[in-house]
Amino acid sequence: MTSVNTCEAVNGSSFTNNTVRKSSINQLYTYFYLFIFIPGLLCNTLALWVLCRFVSKKTKAIIFMINLTVADLAHVLSLSLRIHYYLKQDWPFGDVLCMLCFYLKYLNMYASIAFLVCISVQRCAFLLRPFQARHWKSRYDVCISGVVWLVVGLACSPFILMRSSSSSANRSCFKDLPMRKLGMISAVSMMVAAELSGFLGPLIIIGFCTYLITKSLRQRNQKQQSTSSTRKALRMVRVCTGVFLFCFVPYHINFLLYLMVTQNIIMNCAVKQAVQLFHPISLCIASLNCCLNPLIYYFLTTEFKLQLSQHSSSVLRGRLMSTESTSSCRE
Template sequence: MNGTMKDGNKPEPVYAAVFGSIMVVGLPLNAMSLWILLRRHSLKSTSAVFMVNLAISDLLLVISLPMRVYFYATGTWPLSSRACNVITMLLRNNLRSSAIFITFISMDRLLAVVYPLRSRHLRTSSNAWRAAVLIWVFVLVVNIPESVFFSSSSGHHTDSTCFKWNPHLYSSFVYFMCVVLFTLLAVNIVCTALVSWTLHKHLNESAKINNKVNVMLIFAMNLLMFTICFLPLNVGIAMRAADAIIPLTCLATVNCCLDPLLYYFSFDGFWKKKQDVDPARER
């Protein structure tokens, strides 16, 4: 998921500006969102648990962007290969963890709308935290072999090739992630269809949905992020579209700026204090 400098160590100011803009927008949005979620919403809500972890994932990505800005602005990498490895993994981890957390948010909304009574024993904060831990473990386990391969290939890199894309190095990981992402996209599509059908037919009167537009906007945002941010980069790498890798990486990084919209649409009283928010409105 790395780009390649087209002309050796030639700076790429356009990409530096794009990553810089994403950093400027994403940092305050996610920091504020995390603060509001922790201070004004009970972590007993399954949605809040997944969104807190999603915000943490986005913040980890954002703090890695200054070095990408420096690299594309100057054409050089001032730190070690290990540091380059860490920065690369933060981006890849964000794309993976964000896609999974977003899917779990969709599944949680599905259970809340379609099966509100039968899913009560599943939609607990303890189960949500267990799922979050498993997601991070999965991401870290995938990191181990990938980091080893990346380190072995970057050991002889010069200071201008930190984010150079090797079309042969990650083929197995790219195909694996394409399968995972398409599977997650399919789950999101099914969840969207079932919730839309339920809201349209009014089949479940026990589900007190106060703002049906916001509910569907959550699913629309999830599908948008898959189709614009997550899939294009992985498909581009799988197809070895070298010239498109850097632009697609920029596009993928935009997900950290879009995620805060999920928090707003998910909670009718997102800006209200914890005690002022009716738990039923957080469905």
């Protein structure tokens, strides 16, 4: 008896269970994406507008924040098509757009991880070596961002190469696309590369930056030389660490097991069911980063908060003046 038959024997009615599970997952994706679509769209649009138009100081990781916002907006805009698919269970937009939306989810995830690392490293480096920060040019951040997009874009291509296109009769997309069967060496290589470069490596770097800034803050406290810039840098890196841990740790822990399940490396039925059940939940948690990242800009970037408050005040003053002029004309 194969493992599939064994699982069916354990589950009882396999068809009924799979139908119920598929319906539950579709509802989870639909409601969750509806929940984050409007806040993600509004927050990231506002953040991108403020960062590009009003923030003239291009140091303090502003360029990286702009790129992080672009990554989040690309993913948020694709959510409308995902919501349509999970509501209608039909994809009339073609294979190219399906693969593009599928690709954008992983591009957003790993671009977010990369730019969170860039923000943490830059704030740490500028704090520990303030004289070098004075000579740093914004074009350096632009070049680094270009390299990040190129590397992450190429690294995320296996996610779509592993999926097969749906037939014309069965217009399916996203999680319903069939998974290609990989060889053992290819599967293990992909797991190791994704976990090391996309998870463990960034986690170690962000953790090390947090340690260095914390150590610097303690030394300055002992010498009574603590400054607000040190505390702000520490808050920035800690929030980046918090967003990273909350959004991406559950997915990457489950991703390793999920890939082993899809490639029939894990054969235990109970483990397979648990991994498959948690996979959509971990993807939803990872998508929350598009709503959490704007909190970094507002609460931890003085320029962003200042310019946003100034713009809000000017808008309010303009409305009050127009109201007063209208009243005087009526009199």
